[in-house]
Amino acid sequence: MKDIQALFPSEDGNKERRQVLLQFMQNIVEGLDRLKDPQRATLGSMQERTGEFYKDIIDCAQVPERGIALDKVVEELLGLAKGHPYHTRNFVSNVLPMASIPGILGSLLTTLLNGNNLWDVYGPAGAEAEVKVIAMMSKLAGYDATKSWGYTTWGGQGAVFSGLRLAIAKQFPDAKEKGVPGNLYCFASENAHYSLFKSMEATGIGSNHLITVKADPLTHAMNTDDLREKMERVIQQGGIPIYIVATTGATDSFGIDDIKAIKETADAITNRYGLHPAHIHADSALGGFYCLFNDYDFARNPLQLEQPLCENLLQIREKMQHLHLADSLCFDFQKLGQTPYLTSLFLVKNGKDIGLLDLHEFETPYVGNRGYGSYHTSYTLECSRMASSIAIYAALLAFGVDGYRQILANYVRVNMAFRDRLLARFSNVAVTNENNPGPITTFRFYPEQAEWHKERAGKLTGKQIKQNNEWNYPIFEELGKHREHVFFGDTTRQCLVDASDVSKRVPVYAAKFFSISPYTTVETLDEIVEFLAKRVACVDTMRNAREKTYV
Numbered sequence: 220m221k222d223i224q225a226l227f228p229s230e231d232g233n234k235e236r237r238q239v240l241l242q243f244m245q246n247i248v249e250g251l252d253r254l255k256d257p258q259r260a261t262l263g264s265m266q267e268r269t270g271e272f273y274k275d276i277i278d279c280a281q282v283p284e285r286g287i288a289l290d291k292v293v294e295e296l297l298g299l300a301k302g303h304p305y306h307t308r309n310f311v312s313n314v315l316p317m318a319s320i321p322g323i324l325g326s327l328l329t330t331l332l333n334g335n336n337l338w339d340v341y342g343p344a345g346a347e348a349e350v351k352v353i354a355m356m357s358k359l360a361g362y363d364a365t366k367s368w369g370y371t372t373w374g375g376q377g378a379v380f381s382g383l384r385l386a387i388a389k390q391f392p393d394a395k396e397k398g399v400p401g402n403l404y405c406f407a408s409e410n411a412h413y414s415l416f417k418s419m420e421a422t423g424i425g426s427n428h429l430i431t432v433k434a435d436p437l438t439h440a441m442n443t444d445d446l447r448e449k450m451e452r453v454i455q456q457g458g459i460p461i462y463i464v465a466t467t468g469a470t471d472s473f474g475i476d477d478i479k480a481i482k483e484t485a486d487a488i489t490n491r492y493g494l495h496p497a498h499i500h501a502d503s504a505l506g507g508f509y510c511l512f513n514d515y516d517f518a519r520n521p522l523q524l525e526q527p528l529c530e531n532l533l534q535i536r537e538k539m540q541h542l543h544l545a546d547s548l549c550f551d552f553q554k555l556g557q558t559p560y561l562t563s564l565f566l567v568k569n570g571k572d573i574g575l576l577d578l579h580e581f582e583t584p585y586v587g588n589r590g591y592g593s594y595h596t597s598y599t600l601e602c603s604r605m606a607s608s609i610a611i612y613a614a615l616l617a618f619g620v621d622g623y624r625q626i627l628a629n630y631v632r633v634n635m636a637f638r639d640r641l642l643a644r645f646s647n648v649a650v651t652n653e654n655n656p657g658p659i660t661t662f663r664f665y666p667e668q669a670e671w672h673k674e675r676a677g678k679l680t681g682k683q684i685k686q687n688n689e690w691n692y693p694i695f696e697e698l699g700k701h702r703e704h705v706f707f708g709d710t711t712r713q714c715l716v717d718a719s720d721v722s723k724r725v726p727v728y729a730a731k732f733f734s735i736s737p738y739t740t741v742e743t744l745d746e747i748v749e750f751l752a753k754r755v756a757c758v759d760t761m762r763n764a765r766e767k768t769y770v
């Protein structure tokens with residue numbers, strides 16, 4: 220039994236065992252440091268994982284009959300890290316950030332305490348941190364922290380799902396027992412994240428009852444006229460709109476839906492037809508953090524941000540200032556909050572509503588409902604929960620509002636510079652989210668001159684748009700193949716545009732630059748743009764060679 224006990228941290232806090240644990244941690248950190256290289260976006264060389272890679276793993280995988288020594292385990296673990304993407308200056312792929320030191324320390328405490336966030340009797344640290352971060356973020360988002368409530372959950376997707384559970388419960392409290400009525404409908408922009416699509420499936424409403432609302436071609440934000448028309452049509456056919464997801468910071472183009480306009484539109488319609496208001500969830504998983512500029516003093520400008528940057532941030536604030544109008548919202552701290560996976564915070568404006576999701580005492584016989592302990596999260600979909608609030612709490616303390624503002628502003632600054640350099644370097648490229656300042660730039664190449672303005676205005680045929688899409692596809696492949704140097708992203712549906720000849724809207728392919736590393740700065744952009752130029756030139760050479768063989 221002594222050997223087995225040696226696999227655990229000490230019981231009594233002795234120094235010897237502490238050193239053992241710290242030494243292994245040090246080996247891991249050192250092992251990773253040896254693999255780091257700022258000129259790459261991976262830890263050492265990437266391994267291709269195609270062909271028989273996973274099949275070979277399955278054939279060989281076996282639990283050892285006798286456990287192996289911990290130093291060998293550490294070696295094996297470091298083997299997993301080889302070639303892993305890493306968030307250097309050259310990592311500009313998507314919202315996959317580096318975990319900050321406070322985030323890591325918070326996670327470490329979470330792991331060492333290993334409390335269960337289900338009940339404060341089992342996880343008091345998690346409960347306390349959770350209440351703190353709910354209140355802290357409620358205040359920043361503009362909610363009344365004495366009325367709001369929330370919990371950490373399984374991602375922005377979990378938040379969209381939780382919002383839908385609430386939306387159902389608010390109008391149909393007995394749906395929990397009887398199942399959902401067959402005439403419920405939900406609405407989201409065509410640029411919304413697929414979380415809602417999945418939630419429709421999971422709640423049994425069915426994804427056919429998800430109504431997609433058109434987005435504006437200039438801003439990629441939800442078109443509220445289309446929302447009005449579609450809500451009316453649903454109601455006239457006997458349907459009940461219960462849930463509207465307003466995307467505040469779309470994953471690809473950073474379009475920000477106007478929550479105020481959406482709420483006014485939706486409330487006017489449900490009011491007119493004598494229906495309950497639809498629950499509005501701000502899917503602010505990604506963009507919500509920009510509400511930290513809601514009360515930044517732009518006139519005094521204590522962070523001395525450049526004027527053009529301030530103008531961009533003010534444009535974001537124009538939309539973000541309405542975040543508090545949403546009935547629920549989300550902050551994905553593992554995105555712009557600089558903490559490790561999984562640290563998503565779901566917040567509800569009228570916290571009492573969460574009680575509608577609660578289980579009865581009878582159904583939770585062994586936790587909660589005792590004289591001791593007073594925090595029991597039987598309203599979450601999870602049973603056991605990790606205390607991810609601890610990492611969030613640590614990051615909020617270490618960054619402070621100003622620290623977050625600096626990193627969030629830098630993403631915007633870097634994107635402004637990237638757009639300038641991109642357009643200066645290529646004559647056949649267009650920025651396709653040109654009216655959305657933020658951490659993302661989507662861009663697209665053309666065989667000759669850029670045609671984005673025509674595409675955006677619906678002046679090209681479906682075939683022409685598709686040909687332009689296909690022009691970009693080999694560039695995605697080429698960039699992807701060389702991602703260990705600079706890791707770009709791409710999307711095959713940045714947005715939808717009208718075609719001049721067919722009624723069905725056509726998806727737009729775009730390459731994606733997502734500034735997410737704290738080490739990507741304006742100074743590091745030249746190399747990134749050079750890399751891009753080289754890869755695009757390579758694709759052009761391949762295209763020319765192919766053309767010649769056809770002639």
Ligand SMILES: *Cc1c(COP(=O)(O)O)cnc(C)c1O
Binds near residue numbers: 375468469470503505
């Ligand atoms: C990332 C994202 C999600 C999903 O969040 P997860 O944390 O990955 O579950 C949902 N909505 C938006 C707008 C997002 O950007």
